[in-house]
Amino acid sequence: MLRDVTLMKQNNINTIRTSHYPNEAKMYAMYDYYGLYTCDEADLEDHANQSISDRKSWIPAFVDRIDRMVLRDRNHPSVVMWSLGNEAGNGENFRNCYDAARKLDPRPIHYEGTRSNGSYGGGRFSDFYSKMYPGMAWMNQNTSNLDKPMFICEYAHAMGNAIGNLTEYWNIIESSNATAGGCIWDWVDQAIYDPQEMKKGQYRLHTGYDYPGPHQGNFCSNGVIPATRHESAKLKEVKAAYQHIKFDGMEKNVDKNTVTVKIRNAYSFLNLESMKLNYDVLKNGYVVATKSVNLPNTLPGATATLTLKLPKVKLRKAEAAGEEVMLNLRVAFRDAQLYAEAGHEVAHKQYELxxxxxxxxxxxxxxxxQMMSTGAMHETKVGNSRVQLTFDNETAQLTGLAFNGRNIIADGQGFVYDNHRWIENDRFGNTDNGLKAKGTIKTETVNGNLVVKTERKGKLCSTQINYTVYPQGIVDVEAHFTPHTPNLRRAGLVCMLDSTLSTLNYYACGPWENYCDRKDGVLVGRYTANVADMPERYVKPQSTGNREELRELVLTDKSGFGVKIETEGRVNFSALKFTDKDLMNSNHMWELTPRPYTVLHLDAWMRGVGNASCGQDVDTLPIYRVPEKPMTYKLRISLK
Structure with a gap:
């Protein structure tokens, strides 16, 4: 219980709804002590028979649950509102419930189930309007200019690989004049260790479909964090969206080699003078300087303006040299808090300079x-002793890529278009890439380099992949994608790599898994990982491990042999021991057999994760779907 409370506080969560019954009594002492606003909810739900909410014979049972909750918890200052229950109907019995709560305590009362207003609840027997799982169109239309507050009591359904466009939700909430906030469904996966396995020393998480019914499959695993209480990529996105310090703009002065930033205090009670701003200057992903300044006296609602010097980098010189310069801002408490050690970070922001x-x-x-090109009936080979590429003449697919005689492509499965992505938010089961069986291949010499042009038409997405082979042992791969539908999951390539290249050093968004609609919780930088550690801890296996904005990826084996992939244009990547189909078809990670190769995805675009496991109009936002327009990127592959 304490782990839950401290994790919430450390990650900028300030409100809990005790869905769908009052919590263990000692939890409220923790809410009081550490400071969590609490929507205390009665154990009143009649999902399968909501008609009883209009039957007078049920009034005593309804009111009894309200009385017991209020009488037990009304001395806790953390309780800021009472909730009369969950999805229990629109009946007159709730008039009695409302009156009973009001008689015992003056605090505001919430109930979403009275949906007489049509598109949202709380029209009667509630001091709030209330909504579950709204889409963005609804949010834009119903969150301001109301005659009482709006409370989004459930949203951003967190089942599996989820919590897309959270920042968009909060941009609307924080700019509204009527919406108090919202509660993500829900905090933690309700997965368990099996008692019989525990007796054998096995600790593996199980879910609904592991036991005889009735159950709702994996619908009990909807948490921001896993049942093990590890921090997660989803939690880091929540922390970023909820951060109470806003970075309201940046101006750089190239002549003075400084940056001026505006930091707004969005806390209700804290002064920023108890915090410090740590900032890192990065050049090509490497931290070249780190500085720290104490924040000035900045009251809630006020803005502090800071001018920061940029040591060990010259902006004008970096621009002339083509070097990427970024500024990482991190706000942290100077002193220890009840729930965190000194130096705990509460907000971050990254600027490209x-x-x-x-x-x-x-x-x-x-x-x-000397470069050579040889053609046979079934394959074409190009290269020299330093680098050699092999292509299938029928499909035009790359089947081999060797540096100094060592092939890094496994099982002849080089770059080819792939569209499959399966997550619980988007159960897309079609694994067909839609490519025609035959492709075309053409080889020519340009400025002393061999250029292999391949093309493959497809009903989903056509691809043209041009390989420029340099005699010194470098290969440029220029990939062009032409989507033929607005409903793609990916516009990108997949290949199977030598499995011994298992250590990853990447220059991209990290260190947590991220997607185009879920990357506010990460920063572009240089990170190290192992292929085996790239999947997130989802109860039900699904597509996972993506990293956006790839600049460079180095894959090495234990001997130090490695391959470097540099990028130009928009690229995201994942490197796993499993295909997306493997993950889709499995119920548990421990059941999966690792492939004898690494599955490397390099996408120009992958569809965002959205929130579609519960609700309407909560699919991936259009701006985060794969655009139906030509896209291209370049990969430069060499020995590290």
């Missing part, structure tokens, strides 16, 4: 071994 340049042009090395 100098954009990265395109990959530099390369000239063929005249001293390198």
């Amino acid at each position: 100098v954009a990265r340049a395109a990959l530099p042009a390369i000239k063929a090395d005249a001293k390198a071994p």
